[in-house]
Amino acid sequence: MALPTLHASCNHGASLHTKHIVSGGHDRIYLLESSFLARQSFRCTSGTQRLSAEKPRKSFSRIAWAAAETDIFTATADFQELEIPSFPRPTPPQSFKSRFADDQPRKGSDILVEALEREGVTDVFAYPGGASMEIHQALTRSSSIRNVLCRHEQGEVFAAEGYARASGKVGVCIATSGPGATNLVTGLADAMLDSIPMVAITGQVPRRMIGTDAFQETPIVEVTRSITKHNYLILNIEDIPRLIREAFYLASSGRPGPVLVDIPKDVQQQMSIPDWNQPMKLQGYLERLPKPPQLSQLEQILRLISNSRRPVVYCGGGCMNSSKELREFIDLTGIPVTTTLMGLGVFPSSDERCLHMLGMHGTVYANYSVDKADLLLAFGVRFDDRVTGKLETFASRASIVHIDVDSAEIGKNKQPHVSLCADIQPALVGINHLIKSRNLSFDFSAWMKELNEQKLKWPLNYPKDEDFICPQQAIELLHEVTQGNAIITTGVGQHQMWAAQWFKYDKPRQWLSSGGLGAMGFGLPAALGAAVANPGVPVVDIDGDGSFLMNIQELATIYVEQLPVKIMILNNQHLGMVVQWEDRFYKGNRAHTYLGDPRNEETIFPDFLKMAEGCKVPSARVVKKSDLRKAIELMLETPGPYLLDVIVPHQEHVLPMIPSGGSFNDIITEGDGRRIY
Amino acid sequence: MNVTSTPESDEETSRSGSWLVDGGLPSPSYELPSKGDVYPVEPNEDEVWRFPVLDPDWGQVEDDEPSGFRSHTLSMLVNDAPGVLNRVTGVFARRGYNIQSLAVGPAEKPGISRITTVVPGTDESIKKLLTQILKVIDVLKVQDLTHIPFAERELVLIKIAASSKERRDILDVAAIFRAKTVDLSDHSITLEMTGDLEKAAALQRLLQQYGIVEVARTGRVALVRESGVNTKYLGTQELVNKFI
Numbered sequence: 001m002a003l004p005t006l007h008a009s010c011n012h013g014a015s016l017h018t019k020h021i022v023s024g025g026h027d028r029i030y031l032l033e034s035s036f037l038a039r040q041s042f043r044c045t046s047g048t049q050r051l052s053a054e055k056p057r058k059s060f061s062r063i064a065w066a067a068a069e070t071d072i073f074t075a076t077a078d079f080q081e082l083e084i085p086s087f088p089r090p091t092p093p094q095s096f097k098s099r100f101a102d103d104q105p106r107k108g109s110d111i112l113v114e115a116l117e118r119e120g121v122t123d124v125f126a127y128p129g130g131a132s133m134e135i136h137q138a139l140t141r142s143s144s145i146r147n148v149l150c151r152h153e154q155g156e157v158f159a160a161e162g163y164a165r166a167s168g169k170v171g172v173c174i175a176t177s178g179p180g181a182t183n184l185v186t187g188l189a190d191a192m193l194d195s196i197p198m199v200a201i202t203g204q205v206p207r208r209m210i211g212t213d214a215f216q217e218t219p220i221v222e223v224t225r226s227i228t229k230h231n232y233l234i235l236n237i238e239d240i241p242r243l244i245r246e247a248f249y250l251a252s253s254g255r256p257g258p259v260l261v262d263i264p265k266d267v268q269q270q271m272s273i274p275d276w277n278q279p280m281k282l283q284g285y286l287e288r289l290p291k292p293p294q295l296s297q298l299e300q301i302l303r304l305i306s307n308s309r310r311p312v313v314y315c316g317g318g319c320m321n322s323s324k325e326l327r328e329f330i331d332l333t334g335i336p337v338t339t340t341l342m343g344l345g346v347f348p349s350s351d352e353r354c355l356h357m358l359g360m361h362g363t364v365y366a367n368y369s370v371d372k373a374d375l376l377l378a379f380g381v382r383f384d385d386r387v388t389g390k391l392e393t394f395a396s397r398a399s400i401v402h403i404d405v406d407s408a409e410i411g412k413n414k415q416p417h418v419s420l421c422a423d424i425q426p427a428l429v430g431i432n433h434l435i436k437s438r439n440l441s442f443d444f445s446a447w448m449k450e451l452n453e454q455k456l457k458w459p460l461n462y463p464k465d466e467d468f469i470c471p472q473q474a475i476e477l478l479h480e481v482t483q484g485n486a487i488i489t490t491g492v493g494q495h496q497m498w499a500a501q502w503f504k505y506d507k508p509r510q511w512l513s514s515g516g517l518g519a520m521g522f523g524l525p526a527a528l529g530a531a532v533a534n535p536g537v538p539v540v541d542i543d544g545d546g547s548f549l550m551n552i553q554e555l556a557t558i559y560v561e562q563l564p565v566k567i568m569i570l571n572n573q574h575l576g577m578v579v580q581w582e583d584r585f586y587k588g589n590r591a592h593t594y595l596g597d598p599r600n601e602e603t604i605f606p607d608f609l610k611m612a613e614g615c616k617v618p619s620a621r622v623v624k625k626s627d628l629r630k631a632i633e634l635m636l637e638t639p640g641p642y643l644l645d646v647i648v649p650h651q652e653h654v655l656p657m658i659p660s661g662g663s664f665n666d667i668i669t670e671g672d673g674r675r676i677y
Numbered sequence: 678m679n680v681t682s683t684p685e686s687d688e689e690t691s692r693s694g695s696w697l698v699d700g701g702l703p704s705p706s707y708e709l710p711s712k713g714d715v716y717p718v719e720p721n722e723d724e725v726w727r728f729p730v731l732d733p734d735w736g737q738v739e740d741d742e743p744s745g746f747r748s749h750t751l752s753m754l755v756n757d758a759p760g761v762l763n764r765v766t767g768v769f770a771r772r773g774y775n776i777q778s779l780a781v782g783p784a785e786k787p788g789i790s791r792i793t794t795v796v797p798g799t800d801e802s803i804k805k806l807l808t809q810i811l812k813v814i815d816v817l818k819v820q821d822l823t824h825i826p827f828a829e830r831e832l833v834l835i836k837i838a839a840s841s842k843e844r845r846d847i848l849d850v851a852a853i854f855r856a857k858t859v860d861l862s863d864h865s866i867t868l869e870m871t872g873d874l875e876k877a878a879a880l881q882r883l884l885q886q887y888g889i890v891e892v893a894r895t896g897r898v899a900l901v902r903e904s905g906v907n908t909k910y911l912g913t914q915e916l917v918n919k920f921i
Contacts, residue, residue: 225764226771230814233760250814284756284817390717408808581715661717 099141102273108237109138109268112201115244117144118276121172123163123532124148125156129176130216131203134268136174148532148561151553153180155525157187158551161196162529165512166487168321170197170251171529177203178216181262182223186519188258189227193516194342195317197256199247200228206266207235221262229257237270242278249280254289255318255406290405293422298430300418301377301401306440308375308399310447311335314358317342317515318380318404318424323508325428326379332435333442335377336451338366340387342515343380345505350484355451359387360658361497364458364669367656369451370395371664378402380424383413384516385660393663403427458669460501462652469625471495471570471648474632475502475542478568481632486538487530489513491523491547494576497654499542521550524567528554531563538564538636545571546595549606555615558641566635567643569608572650580653583673604647612643619643745799748777750822750829750899751807756815757783757790764813765792774798774806778831778896789817793898822899826907829899833877834859836867838888847887854880865890 096118100106112135116124126147128136139147150156153175160171175184181202191198205214221233230250232243240263247259305311313335319326323346330337330353337347338355347354358366370376376398381387388394391414402409402416403424410419420427434440462472475498478486484504489512490496496513505511512530514522527541541548548569558565573596582588597605604621612619618638622631628646635644651673658667671677755761762781769776777795784791796803807819839847844866851858851868854876860867870880877894902908 221760222763225760225767282814285814288811385716406812408805408812412805412808660715 096276105271105273107134107138107268108240108263108270108272109134110141111237111240111272111274112244112263112268113138113142113145114274115241116172117142119170119244119248121145121170124172124174125150125159125163125529126174127153127156127176127180129178129180129203131177131205131265132174132180132201133176133203134265135201135203135263148528148557150525150528150557152551153183154186154521155528155551155554155557157184157198157200158190158519158522158525159529159532159554159557160198160200161187161191161522162489162512162526163533164191164196164198164529165194165526166509166530167533168197168509169533170199170248172199172201174201175203176216177205177220177265178218180216181220182218184220184260185224185227186517188224188260190514190517190519190522191258192227192229194514195256196258197251198258199244199251200258200260202260202262203268204233204262204264207264208266210264220260224260227258228260229255231260231262233262234264234267237267237272238275240267241274241276242280245278246280246282249282250285254285288407290407290422293420293427293430295430295434297418297420298427298434301420302431302434302440304375304399304401304418305333305335305377305442309444310369310373311375311377311444312355312369312373312398313337313347313377313379314340314370314381315343315346315379316340316381319343319346320380320508322380322425322428323347325425325432328432329428329435332432332440334444334448335442336369336444336448338362338369340381340384340515341500341513344500344511345508348506349504350506352452353448355455357500359384360389360660361501361654361656362387362658363460363501364656364667365451365454367658367664367667368454368458371397372450373398376400378404378416379428380404382406382409385413388413389658389666390661390663458656460655467625468649469622469628469646471572471646471652472498472502473625474568474570474628474646474648475499477629478540478542478632479503481629481636482538482540486510486540487512487527487534489523489527489530489539489541491543491550492518492520492577493544493547494572494580494652494654495542495544495547495570497577498570501654503542520544520547523547524551524554524558524565527565527567528558528561528563531558531565532561538566540636541565541567543567543569544576545569545573545608546575548608549595552611555612555617555641555643559616562640564639565641567641568632568635569643569645570648571604571608571645572648572652573604574650576650576652577654579650579673583653583675584657584668584671584677585659588673588676604645608643608645617641617643619645621645621647623647745801746797747799747823748795748797749800749803750827750897751792751794751796751803751810751819752822752899752901753792753794753810753819754784754817755790755792755813756817757788758815761790761815762792764815765810768809768813769794769796769806772806772809774802778894780896780898782898793896795897820901822901826902826905827899828902828908829873829897830871831874831877831897832895833870833872833880834867834891834893835870835881835884836860836865836890836892837884838864838890839866840864843887847884850880850883856880 098114100110122144123146124139126136126139127150139145148159150159156173156175160173163169164171173184175181184200184202188200202220204210204220205217209217221231224231232247234240234243243261247261251257251259313330315326315337316339326347330347334353336353336355338358339346340359341357344357349356355366355369356363358370373395374397376395378400380403382404394414400414400416401418403420403422404410405421405423407421410416410421462470471494479502484506487510488499488503490499492514500511500513512526523541523543527539531539548567573594575593575595578593582590582593597603609619609621619642620631620634622628622644631644635642653672656667656669658664753765755765766776766779774796777797780793781790796806798806803821807821810816810819837847841863847866848858854870856868856870858866859869870877874897881889881892
């Protein structure tokens with residue numbers, strides 16, 4: 001029977017509440033209203049159903065991942081059962097203690113807040129307004145949900161994103177109707193393109209005023225239709241428990257994405273008794289969730305690996321929850337790994353098999369490896385144009401194996417030879433098991449030797465003898481001082497590319513950056529969201545002066561909440577990445593890319609130190625190379641928020657660079673703004 | 678997309694790849710199609726927008742195009758809820774597909790609607806469109822009917838300017854097409870006709886000379902033929918000759 005294994009696509013490394021959702025979703029499929037179970041079940045493939053005694057066979061939500069190892073060879077058909085001792089088990093259902101009595105009518109906003117509590121939400125990022133006031137009043141009555149008040153809705157949606165990216169949980173943000181909702185649009189588009197689980201709740205004008213151009217009314221459901229995975233307009237108070245459950249489920253299952261829920265004010269104020277046991281109505285979606293991978297498909301992939309001489313693993317954001325399985329796979333096979341911008345940290349950068357980032361600003365050896373490879377294992381990636389350049393010449397010598405949870409991505413840009421629409425984690429577990437059980441060994445040492453030669457020949461470098469601070473060096477020093485143990489967020493631009501290249505990421509969810517959308521102003525709010533998700537872990541926002549200025553109001557938030565967010569601004573007084581393109585392709589013609597004071601080019605403008613002082617955030621500026629290390633150490637030692645303004649020259653270019661639509665031969669490895677092109 | 682390595686591409690990369698191995702510099706004058714734009718700018722590829730939607734025979738996007746560009750009939754089942762049509766057509770717009778016709782109505786089960794649409798495109802591009810439509814939460818099932826035998830009909834209401842002198846001729850044409858008269862006035866006749874695309878196009882072409890005032894077409898509705906009989910094949914010359 002084809003089980004839609006919902007759990008498989010959920011984040012397993014994630015916390016309690018997503019597992020809660022998973023089980024809640026299961027109980028709809030297999031039973032009507034009875035209590036769901038949350039114990040892992042064990043089922044043998046050899047025909048006899050060995051079930052744990054507690055559960056009746058009908059009422060079942062199975063995770064379905066266990067059997068004796070010998071059964072793999074007796075099973076001729078599906079390969080669904082596998083011993084995975086490390087698989088996180090869903091905890092037993094707790095009876096949720098509601099603040100209200102069962103027959104006590106309460107406001108819609110209280111039902112909404114309780115629904116959030118039942119989903120395990122502990123932190124929300126909410127900004128109040130006329131249409132969402134009721135929700136904020138209800139939040140004050142909740143004892144388990146904490147609100148972090150950001151100073152702009154865009155800041156709050158980026159903070160929810162940073163929270164989701166850093167923890168794997170669903171990020172929640174709440175805004176009011178009208179302008180509050182439209183300010184969420186950039187963050188929703190960013191979450192959509194980078195597949196980040198997020199639920200955005202917006203207030204709306206009362207139902208009878210919808211469509212009348214009322215005060216602060218925007219048709220946000222229509223506006224965000226194409227930038228959210230799904231959205232809801234709640235018109236009936238009875239639907240609130242079911243739709244919130246559906247929203248969280250959709251946000252976190254399959255390919256994660258943002259879900260928007262729009263609640264009119266009169267629904268928030270209406271009184272009713274909620275029914276918490278309504279089943280979700282997601283039949284079509286549940287049927288289309290990818291099934292667990294088949295033995296035959298994994299065997300085919302394994303055969304390709306055995307027959308190849310120059311394989312490369314190309315992994316990205318889809319592998320965020322499968323870092324451990326990926327590491328085991330690479331340990332068993334010895335295949336070199338290159339990651340996309342979204343996948344930094346999935347495979348430890350300090351490992352010698354890691355070829356670091358590939359793509360437009362990726363390393364030469366990573367792009368070389370993909371160009372020369374004869375087998376490209378694409379795990380959790382979407383062949384984005386920043387990575388591939390010219391599609392016809394990308395991996396033109398290789399057979400392509402594409403494993404992705406979203407069937408629409410397979411074959412979208414590049415036709416794979418072998419494709420598997422499945423969650424990468426069970427697929428890797430299966431492949432690892434096959435390799436171990438058959439005692440296969442691989443030898444790609446000649447290929448690794450060739451790549452190591454390229455690594456030595458074309459390393460990343462920057463001018464080391466100058467007396468100014470090189471931005472690349474600042475990031476390298478930061479890595480040294482933190483020993484790689486910090487969560488890094490960035491804005492967008494040259495500093496983002498340098499942060500991706502020069503800081504070595506060894507763990508997933510350590511690198512948070514706006515990849516698909518490339519939204520400037522992402523750095524500071526995402527850092528504050530990550531700090532909320534991971535108290536005690538140092539969070540550093542490597543920002544540019546342009547990106548930082550876009551959401552500078554969040555300085556107030558980080559001071560008020562005393563979040564230990566360290567901001568390191570690589571200040572070159574210009575819009576660096578655009579300047580680089582102007583230098584290379586537009587003969588250095590500056591078109592509105594100077595961010596300093598044109599009447600006073602000698603001074604640093606704007607003065608971020610004074611702005612930080614206004615928000616009571618301690619700050620410092622460093623101009624000389626010799627002061628840099630001490631400044632970074634001081635930044636990290638100071639408790640609470642801190643801003644460090646590092647002055648760097650604007651003539652530096654991000655290298656290497658493959659111009660867009662170019663192939664590996666078009667790679668540019670040297671030059672900077674001091675030459676005329 | 679051709680992913681196998683061709684001898685030309687091999688040679689080319691080895692020639693310019695040699696600079697990488699030797700340590701020399703690449704020649705700075707590389708010719709890029711984009712000429713240094715943030716996105717690669719291709720010469721104008723307006724396949725999707727090329728075909729006129731409003732011709733009676735839909736710009737003749739039928740089987741004969743050498744590039745494989747033809748009209749595809751899609752049938753999908755969706756939840757009957759407000760906004761679902763907008764979501765589905767939003768996918769078409771977002772991904773750059775044109776809609777030649779659209780017909781929506783209740784399906785077999787209550788609470789489910791059937792959307793039948795005709796979209797021009799190649800087989801490849803329509804396959805990609807179908808995977809994108811399947812991402813919409815409210816969609817239950819999508820099927821491309823183009824390559825399997827299906828029955829299709831369309832209802833046309835056509836108002837022709839007709840004085841009493843031309844009335845007889847127009848009514849003769851209507852009788853041949855088995856079209857019914859639904860309205861009559863001293864200066865116009867409104868006809869109703871049900872049939873497939875070719876019949877509707879033929880009727881409109883014939884009545885063109887009298888002066889068409891208004892046309893209202895419902896758009897193609899189609900269902901799979903369980904018998905498996907392909908009526909297009911039935912009309913071809915070879916089959917006729919077989920029986921003579």
